[in-house]
Amino acid sequence: MEYFINCNTSTLAPYNAPLDQLRASHLYRRLGFSASVETINQAVGQNAGTLVDSLVDQAVNMAPIPTPAWANWTNADYPADDDARRQLVNQQRSEFALNYANGMLNNNLSDRLSFFWSNHFVTELDVYECNSFLYEYINCLQRNAIGNFRTFVSEIGLTNAMLYYLDGVYNNGNNPNENYARELYELFSLGDGNGYTEDDIIETAKALSGYVERGEIGCSPVTFRADAHDAGAKTIFGQTGNWGYDDVITILFQQRSNEIASFICLKLYEFFVHPDSNDDAGNAQAIISGMATTFVANNFEIAPVLRQLFKSEHFFDDEAIGVIIKSPYDFYLNTLKETNFAYNDTIISEIINYSGLLSQELFDPVDVAGWQRNRTWINTNFIIGRWLTIESMLEAFYQANNEQYRDLGLSISGNAGLTSTNPDVVARLIIDFILPKGLLNESEYDKAFAIFRSDVEEVYYEGGNQESWTLATWPQAPYQVYLLMQYLARQPEFQLK
Template identity: 40%
Template sequence: MKTNYLLSCNISPLVTYVPNAENPWNAANVRHLHNRLGFGIAPSQIENALSKSPSAYVDEIIDAAISLPPTTPPDWALLDPADYAANGYTYGEDENDEFVNETQYVFIKELMDNGIRGRLTLFWHNILVTRVSEYRFAGYAFRYFLALQRHSFGNFKTFIREIGLDEAMLKFLNGFDNVVGHPNENYARELYELFTLGEGNGYTEDDIVETSRALTGYNELTNGENSRIEFLEENFDAEPKTIFGQTGNWGYDDVINILFEQKSDLIAKYICERLYIDFVSPEVDESIRALIINPLASQFIASNFEIAPILKTLFKSAHFFDKNAKNVIIKSPLDFIIQFMTSTGFNFGSYDLNKQSIKNMSRIFDQDILNPPTVAGWEGDRDWLNSGTIMFRPAYLSEDVMQWAWDQDEEQFRQFAITISGNSNNPEVISTAIFEALMNEIPYTQDDFDIGVDVFKSRVPSNYFEQNIWTLDFETAALQVRDLMAYIVSLPDYQIK
């Protein structure tokens, strides 16, 4: 986890945001909320948000995400390979690869269809990491995705207790290989270092060794290769262990209980800081810890580690809506693609037609869903960009994604401009509306904007604008809107949110 220890400019407190003349509850703030908590918001949904107070609206959208039914798994996802043939499936490499692809498609569709729950599911995937390329069974991958989704707003202690016994995790971090006499320390180490406490924070090497002994025994395949994994008593180390100074014949549940009893403050601060970095700003200093993270951590402990309440506090806060919290995070590849699609509200055609392209391009841009590069996940922020991706990401939007919408109905580009500009015939008014819809508040320069206006006008003789002849009803208007969108997504500032 990288943090920037420069002094943060955001000094607004964690108190509830109250709109005022300098910082009103407007379309820009609605977009800011959805760009961070989800993957953007369609223009047609902004009016509903503005009809409610910010606090009530945050409650509403988080509660709605919590109330969503879980993704329905395909039949194969709940089967052991031994039962494949009886259910019409072939347990082979080709079919398993196909099912892994399907799991990735379902994960990405969750981000697109259920942006807020999808965002939290992706957030936890980047903390409680597994990599399907290493454990290589699609059934484990799909059930791991369901576990992330199921617990994304729930109780963090329960989440940690369950995820350690998830088959994907047991295989990925060698819990399956952890037996009495030959303890494997991988899961114990990452439980503390990456999942709950942070590197070198509140534990010793002896704690890791002793914890690994307490986690032995989950080695029993119940129904052959890649089946459910259960506890096998004979593989458990039943001798006393000393964890965080407490000695006893500790087992799996004891580890979780001792961890959350003894290290609650460290756990809460670590998770709240991870939330802050991902959702507010990568800049964390001691003033941010004192002002925001420590109070959030206190609330997290007081609520017995319920996740939803601290999310509501953070996303309702004056700190989150402060101008210095905006345009400071670089979009991930999936952010970059899905936020554009959501923010336009266009019909891009059937997801089944586009899903392979989205998955493959996000992988090429270094965000291979279900395959983070290391157990520490994606570094994020500046790590998303290099000299290649900063050019090819916008090219993908303008040449592929926009073409999907154009092929469906090119007139939707014209209608988009009519709707967001109030059917203006002023190129600057229309350009401003499109800039704001795609980039929210204005991080771009006046020169960038002026060039954008020229791009928008370039297909029409200049005298048409000078004489007020041109309108959005002109034959060229849809293509003009597309031209401007392609220009906007090419700007370096479009990479941030």
Template identity: 45%
Template sequence: METLLNPSCNTATLAPYTPTGQNPWDVSKIKHAYRRLGFGATILEIDDALGLTPGQFIDNIVDTAEALPPTPAPFWANYAISSFGDFETENEQYIFNWRIQTGNDIIAEQLRGRLAFFWMNHFVTEIESVFYAPFMYQYYNKMQTFALGNFREFTRTMGLDNMMLLYLNGFENTNNNPNENYARELFELFTLGEGNGYTQQDIVEASRALTGYNHWLEPGADIYFDASTFDDGQKTIFGQMGNWDYNDVIDILFQEKETLIAAYICEKLYTFFVSPTVDALIRQDIIAPLAQTLINADFEMVPMLKQLFKSEHFFDERALGVVIKSPIDTIYNFTTEGSFFYDDTLIEAFLYYAGLMGQEVYDPPDVSGWQRDETWINASTLTGRWQLIELYIDYLFGNGYDTTLVDLARELSNDSNDPAYITEVVINHFVAKELHTTTDYDVATDIFKWEVPQNYYDTGQWNLNWTSAAFQVSLLLKHIARMPEFQLK
């Protein structure tokens, strides 16, 4: 596994990728884009993408995500506690329901789902700390609304989000009893990075300007600004003095620190979408130009995202298969790429097992979020990945969806009866790069052939219509799920 986790240095540029005879637009690049920008693609989606240019392909993905409306609000979206009939029971049920809704959204929405989930790990809150369904929905709605929007206005909106005001103690930040928690995380985690361009005094002064959001008409209603708890004295933030309030903090922050903010956000997006490895040359040749694009667009993110996703750098061979799948990636990519059945009951199971493996939706470990990549893999979580895929395959096989396993093998192999070829194309469909040796394919072929006598293969009598074929494909898929290469995207 170790050799797989040390990607070669990607020296390709941000120039738009233009296919050539030596560097063609092919299935591997399309799968790479779909795995990074969403959760994989079906065979039909991959075939359709081959008919587009890389630029058209990326435009379609990004423009579709940008135009996607937020998930419709549930009837309880703006409840106060008094609006519930039986608060304890209903609130817990609504939270459960909204996790399932979110799980469905993330897998179905491709880039918008991917980015909404990314931002949930940036502007972090924890539902277990607040445990209030209306605030959970309102928070998620902002993730969707701003997923590809203006980062400055996204930041401005999140500081006044009801869930955030409770989670990071803004609700407790008053002129008589200041709380620095949100101001610190605003700089350290949300915009600048730890110790980057701010001082403790900036935190103190900013926290004074963030006071006043301390009241609601009743518990569970919107938190609103009250001038009586606002510190209306002079504050000095990043060298500017005035009677600054919440909006002034955001304005001054983005005026004075735009270069640092843009570089911080672009690097975080780069490590998520391209590679966890960033060095001085990447910062100079890739991150800095992306940051300038973000600044030039007044912090609208779409131009910067398109520049990255269309680039030679993103599509470079050395960018393929260098990111470790998260638990959600592991099951969602497998489901999508296999065109396998799922419903709300299975989404519940997927989210449950992802939580056991360290990725509980709406509950990152702390305000710094999941650290991703190598932190996803240890002895227990690796076996958990195998078990989840195996349980899912067994569910499909035992609940009337076994034919979908054969359909996948048949479509990928053009209904071949050659077990070695079937094995090869099924493996290559689910991994970012081909296996290292032919021996690896030979071992997998032997597993796929199962107990069918060799002479049936030798004479060509065996084919994918055999009654054992679905079980054989299930064995192969379980073997693939245990491959080191399967853990990468």
């Protein structure tokens, strides 16, 4: 697959042209896990700024997942028998994963962001084990996903999942553990080696010490113990005092505001616009700088930065469309949303399983640096896995109700599907909707057209006594759309968004 160089020279100036189908699809594929044909068609002709504000407002007001009954359970609340306990823990975890995956499918930008932040403020479930800690962590991600980044950093560091994952629970004042202090700067706020020293890490670890009281019952919340905190003077970023946890956050955001803004805006840019921010031909660095200025000016509120980016000419530039490789969750959820096929929790569970097999296991990024995304999603094994699993899903939808495929084709092709007797016309409309920028050239379209016409009687075109073909009336039309979807799912362009 070709590696896309970022040649986008457009600016952060507002995109003022009415949205066409290409850009409406682009917006929904990036801000969420895509949308139905109907939703995308409703966006065509709208003003980008108005629609973006609506989607951002929706995310700001989105409630987190409802609190499960086991949200505050400790080990004492589980069966004493190990097998029974393990079975109940796994059941709770599976149900929670199902609820969260459904949220990703339906909550657009809100859970697109909470999932993004789970790959920034990384924890791994196998380290801390407790389902109550998992819920607290995900709840923190959802509540802060489009809120204030400073508040986010402060809250995430005191979640039980993070305290266990990065050894905060072992950070005693008389024997500081530097793990969380290092990752706070390197991964969560500043970037590797950017604006901090080893001495800053050592002194910060002392200031963060004391959150070590774990109780006598497993999965008990971690609390602060004053006698385990280093009460001496510490010097962090040139500021000296008897600092504690809150002081670290205050000093970090006061003394390194520009570095934080640049680092976080770079990550947002690479996730939402283009994986290549170190371009020579494009304008990425200027865009990131403009976003960072907005971030600082708005006291680290996330929403204003995203509004600015998503409304911009840069975001809607042709060079930004179809240049990001779909993650496994994008791959499956986009297909589910865009086809609008009937699904149930069994299908969502399959998607969770398939994504895990393709190295994107829900709640468990590969390490503290998270999934590296984009090109790492594609190798020989993963691409074959994508083909086989998506083909299986598409076949299951066809077996369940093959008329769904006719409905899909008609929703995309509109009047052409009702009246056109040329299947190539209809096939092109379907291809250009499903693929972010269509196929590479006309010879590739010809191959796809042949697939769409295959295994059906040669009576498509008007003339003589032949019956006229239309997508709306032809008995085998659902199978034609099914064959085309199976073919497209194996194309390189289908892997892109």
